Amino acid sequence: MTTPKVNAPPVERTSKSVPAPSAATAEPPDTLGERMILNVGPSHPTTHGVLRVVLELDGEVIVGARPEVGYLHRGDEKLAENMTYNQFVPYTDRLDYLAPLANNVAYVLAIEKLMGVQVPPRCQFIRVICCEMARIASHLVGVGCAAMDVGAMTVFLYAFTQRERLCVLMEKLTGARLTNSYTRVGGVARDIPPGWTDELKQFLDTFPKTIDEVDRLLTRNRIFIDRNQSVGVLPKDVAVDYGVTGPNLRGSGVEHDLRKTHPYLCYKELEFDVPVGTVGDCYDRYLVRMEEMRQSVRILKQALAKLPVGEINAPDFKTVLPPKEQVLTKMEQLIHHFMVVTEGPNVPPGAAYFGAENPKGELGFYIISRGGGVPWRLKIRAPSFSNLSVLPYLLRGHLIADITAVLGSLDFVMGECDR
Amino acid sequence: MATALEAVQALQQRFGSAVGAPATFADRLTGRDEVTVTVAREQLAAVCRSLKEAGFDFLVDICGVDNHDSDPRFAVHYLLYSFKNRCLLRLRVGVPEEDATVASVTSVWKGADWHERECYDMLGIRFTGHPDLRRILMWEGYPFHPLRKEFPLEGQPSNVPDVAFTEAAPLQGGPFVTVHGPHVADREPAVRENALPEDIRSVEPNKP
Numbered sequence: 001m002t003t004p005k006v007n008a009p010p011v012e013r014t015s016k017s018v019p020a021p022s023a024a025t026a027e028p029p030d031t032l033g034e035r036m037i038l039n040v041g042p043s044h045p046t047t048h049g050v051l052r053v054v055l056e057l058d059g060e061v062i063v064g065a066r067p068e069v070g071y072l073h074r075g076d077e078k079l080a081e082n083m084t085y086n087q088f089v090p091y092t093d094r095l096d097y098l099a100p101l102a103n104n105v106a107y108v109l110a111i112e113k114l115m116g117v118q119v120p121p122r123c124q125f126i127r128v129i130c131c132e133m134a135r136i137a138s139h140l141v142g143v144g145c146a147a148m149d150v151g152a153m154t155v156f157l158y159a160f161t162q163r164e165r166l167c168v169l170m171e172k173l174t175g176a177r178l179t180n181s182y183t184r185v186g187g188v189a190r191d192i193p194p195g196w197t198d199e200l201k202q203f204l205d206t207f208p209k210t211i212d213e214v215d216r217l218l219t220r221n222r223i224f225i226d227r228n229q230s231v232g233v234l235p236k237d238v239a240v241d242y243g244v245t246g247p248n249l250r251g252s253g254v255e256h257d258l259r260k261t262h263p264y265l266c267y268k269e270l271e272f273d274v275p276v277g278t279v280g281d282c283y284d285r286y287l288v289r290m291e292e293m294r295q296s297v298r299i300l301k302q303a304l305a306k307l308p309v310g311e312i313n314a315p316d317f318k319t320v321l322p323p324k325e326q327v328l329t330k331m332e333q334l335i336h337h338f339m340v341v342t343e344g345p346n347v348p349p350g351a352a353y354f355g356a357e358n359p360k361g362e363l364g365f366y367i368i369s370r371g372g373g374v375p376w377r378l379k380i381r382a383p384s385f386s387n388l389s390v391l392p393y394l395l396r397g398h399l400i401a402d403i404t405a406v407l408g409s410l411d412f413v414m415g416e417c418d419r
Numbered sequence: 420m421a422t423a424l425e426a427v428q429a430l431q432q433r434f435g436s437a438v439g440a441p442a443t444f445a446d447r448l449t450g451r452d453e454v455t456v457t458v459a460r461e462q463l464a465a466v467c468r469s470l471k472e473a474g475f476d477f478l479v480d481i482c483g484v485d486n487h488d489s490d491p492r493f494a495v496h497y498l499l500y501s502f503k504n505r506c507l508l509r510l511r512v513g514v515p516e517e518d519a520t521v522a523s524v525t526s527v528w529k530g531a532d533w534h535e536r537e538c539y540d541m542l543g544i545r546f547t548g549h550p551d552l553r554r555i556l557m558w559e560g561y562p563f564h565p566l567r568k569e570f571p572l573e574g575q576p577s578n579v580p581d582v583a584f585t586e587a588a589p590l591q592g593g594p595f596v597t598v599h600g601p602h603v604a605d606r607e608p609a610v611r612e613n614a615l616p617e618d619i620r621s622v623e624p625n626k627p
Contacts, residue, residue, distance in 0.1 A: 070556035077541070078565055082572045113446055240476055240502065243530030254502070261505055264449045352444055353453060353498055353507070355479065366482050366498070379482040381498075389533040418556060 035063065038400075042071045046149050046404040049414030053391065057400065065395040067388055072418040080378035084344025085111050085185050088378070093179040095382065096416040098141050099134035099359045101170065104183040106356035109264060110365035111185050114352035115345065117319055120311045123187050124266040129200070129303050130173075130182060131265075131356075132296040136207070137166045138359035138411075139247075139289045139296075146286060146408030147218055150227040155214050162210050165203055172196055185345045186320035187313030197304055204297050204304075211293055218286070228282040232394045232406035235280055242393070243386035246361025247288045248410060252280035258357035270302045282409035289411070319345040344373020353381075360384050360413060380419050384412035422504035423454040426473050430456070430466060437462040455509040463512050464522040464548075467497070471527050475499040475508060478524070481534035483542040487568045491515035493544055497524070514544055523549040541566035558583050 041052035050071035056064035076095070080088045092107040093100035105127045112119065119127075144159030167177040172193055174180040182189050218224045234244065239252040249256060257274040259267040275291035277284025313320040321340055322333040349371045355364035361383025368377040387410055394406050427441040439457035446452050458466050479498040486494060493514040500507055514521055523546040524531045535546040536555040543564035546552055553559060560579040563570055571587075578584040 070554075070558070073556040075565060078570070078572060113448060113451075116447065118448055238529075241529045243478055243528070243534075256502060262449055262451045264451075350444065351455070351496075352446070353480075353509070354451070362479070364480060364498075366480060366496070368484060377482070377484050379480065379496075381480040385533060385537075386530055389530060 040403065042068070046407055048145060048407065048412065051388070051407075051412070051414055051417075053395075053403070055395070055400070055403075060399050060401075062395045062398050062400065062403075065392045067391045069385070069388065069414070070418050072414045074419065076419040077378055077380060080375055082374070084342075084373040085347065085375065086340075086344060089183060090179065090181045093181055094415055095380065095419065096138070096358060096360055096363065096384070096413045097178065098413055099138040100178060100180045101130040101174070101182055102134035102138075102356065102358045103363060104180060105131050105265075106354065106358060106363045107365050108183045108185050109356060110352060110354035110367055111345070111347060113354045114350060114367055114369060115185070115319065115347055117186050117314050117316065119187055119314050121266065121308045122310045123312045123314075125303050125307045126188055126192060126312065127183065128265050128267065128270070129300060129307075130180075131358075132299045132303070133166055133170065133200075135296045135359045136293050137163050137170075139293050140166075142247075142359070142408075142411035143214065143218075143286060143289050143293075146282075146405070146411065147214075147224070149404040149408040150224060152218060152221070152224060155217055158210055158214060158217075162207055165207075169196070169200055169203060172199070184313075184320060186316060191312050197307065200300065201304060204300055208294065208297055211290065215290060219290075225283065227402075227405050228286060228409065230279070231282045231398065231402050232409060233279060233281045234390065234394060238390065238393060239280065242390040244361070244390055245383050245386065246358065247292060248285055248361065248387050250275065251277035251285035251288045251409075253277055258355055258362060264354075264356065266303075267299075269306065270299050272296075272299050282405050285409040285411075346373060347371065347375070355381065358383060360411060360416065361387060363416070380416075382416040382419060384414070384417040385419075388412050388417055422474075422501070423452075423506040423508045426470060426475070426508060427454060427456050429473065430469065433469060434459075434462050434466060438466065451507065453507045453509055455511055457511045457513070460512050460514065460521060463510070464524060464527070466510065467524045467527045470499060470508070470510075474501045474503045476528075477502060478528035478530050478534070479507070481531060481538055483538035483544055483566070485542060485566060485568045493519060493542060495521055495538060495544060519543060520545045520547050522547055523552075525549055540564070543567065561585075 036057045038055045038057050039052065040055060041047040042050040047053070052068040052071065054066040054068065055062055076091050079091060089104055089107065092103040095103050140159040140163045144156040147155035170180055171177045173196060174182040174189065234248065234252045236252045236254055239249050239254065253276050255274055255276050260274055272295045275288050275295070277288055317333060317336040318339070322336055326333040327337045347369045349369055351366070351368045353364055353366040355362040362381065363383055364381030366379040366381065367375050370376045395403060398406065424441055427438065430438045437459035441454050441456045444453040444455065477500040479500050482496040484494045484496060486492060491513040493516065495512045495514060497510040498507065499510070512521055521544060523535055525535065533555060535549055536553060538544050539546060539552055540554040540556050541564060554561060557565070558579065560582055562577050563575055573588045574585055576586050
């Protein structure tokens with residue numbers, strides 16, 4: 001231990017030595033230490049895919065966040081310009097790969113809007129069933145992963161068990177568990193197989209028990225509430241300004257659901273409620289997703305009860321493929337078959353946008369056609385892209401540990417964001 | 420749908436000939452009609468501000484289009500939505516190739532930020548006044564704009580040392596996919612049908 005020098009000159013403590021913060025330099029003087037740049041992702045468990053966020057940190061507090069996207073860019077829009085409309089259906093599976101059926105439906109609805117093709121009632125109901133099954137499957141992953149990110153592992157396993165049951169049902173319906181490619185312009189690929197509706201009914205009867213279980217595990221869980229409430233608060237006006245849609249927008253209290261405001265397919269005939277949040281934090285977004293799953297069950301039950309019999313494709317063989325037995329026996333149907341396969345459905349020149357309420361938000365397809373079976377330009381309005389653009393706003397001022405909660409609650413899919 | 424047309428009428432009164440005649444796409448299936456209106460490039464930012472005041476508070480999407488055979492070559496389509504009136508309105512702005520710039524609308528809708536970056540990345544249209552106009556889907560330093568019509572589907576070789584490189588994709592030929600050939604018209608099935616004029620064919624693809 002050294003003794004302090006007595007005759008050392010006293011240190012002058014005047015305000016002159018510290019430069020006063022002037023109005024020109026907007027940054028306040030940093031007394032806590034220098035800033036640190038921290039890279040999160042693109043390959044990190046909480047980024048749910050290949051999102052990269054470059055964080056600027058002051059201690060553990062985030063003062064700036066810069067999301068970097070594009071790691072999964074495959075040029076879907078360029079590809080679409082080089083193939084017929086039906087050939088692009090498999091590519092839509094790979095947008096939001098947690099809800100491929102809903103993407104298929106949204107895509108063909110955009111083309112049908114431009115063509116003015118109306119599909120038969122049975123097809124509309126089948127498509128609604130597809131959309132709502134996809135919504136439940138997607139929200140199960142969304143809620144399960146959000147819970148796992150903040151430490152609740154059990155919910156994730158419960159959710160994936162139920163999602164597995166849905167995947168089996170989807171496989172029986174479409175032939176594939178994940179990349180369904182089920183819809184076609186003017187219809188769907190095939191009809192519901194025998195006995196399938198009973199299996200779906202059985203799922204709908206038993207599935208709400210799991211929602212209740214998850215509800216009991218999370219909704220009043222002290223840790224879950226502490227991690228999510230008042231974290232990542234997204235006010236109504238900011239959400240609208242950034243173009244946020246889906247459960248994230250409704251969590252902020254905007255009652256906007258395209259199934260209600262602009263009913264498409266047969267949503268007008270089905271009863272359901274649109275849950276909205278009050279605060280717009282991670283907890284509200286979680287609650288909205290939970291309630292949407294219950295509402296989807298409600299929609300599915302009604303759709304199954306009302307499911308009409310009849311044709312599944314529009315009665316226009318210049319748009320949809322004729323039945324195979326007719327192709328093999330009738331000259332005209334053979335020609336139609338050949339034309340639809342090789343040249344694609346003849347879409348009139350023009351432009352149309354169709355936005356569907358997907359599990360992640362408003363998935364829109366904007367098609368510019370110059371006639372013929374290939375689009376001139378196809379723009380995909382991906383909900384995850386807009387939802388992620390609000391990330392710098394959401395993360396600012398939070399701790400590093402809150403990133404997991406915020407990212408989990410946004411429920412994005414990079415396949416859709418990067419296209 | 421009257422409200423979108425009313426908004427266009429108000430615009431025409433305020434901006435005169437800078438706002439064109441509205442065209443309506445009637446959707447008889449869902450009733451979600453779309454009103455499209457062409458706006459002069461110089462007046463775009465002012466028109467957007469005025470529309471936001473008129474209730475179009477939601478920018479759905481920005482879509483850049485390459486109409487290589489028309490003049491001006493590019494177009495940018497803005498799709499707006501009004502939560503209050505529940506109607507869609509599309510603005511269309513022509514952008515010439517020699518001066519591919521449009522005023523940024525990030526000050527009107529914050530969501531325009533990423534959409535404009537994407538449009539710049541994919542088509543090379545610059546947005547003046549954008550706070551941070553960088554590539555978003557492709558990497559910084561990538562020399563091409565892939566959604567331009569002269570960019571081949573199979574890709575172009577590129578190399579940014581220590582960052583990334585690309586090679587042409589090994590695509591197989593066939594009637595409906597890209598085949599190899601020196602010119603766009605030979606390669607792309609979309610343009611093979613309606614052959615391109617000679618001046619476009621002779622253009623060297625994608626000058627950086």
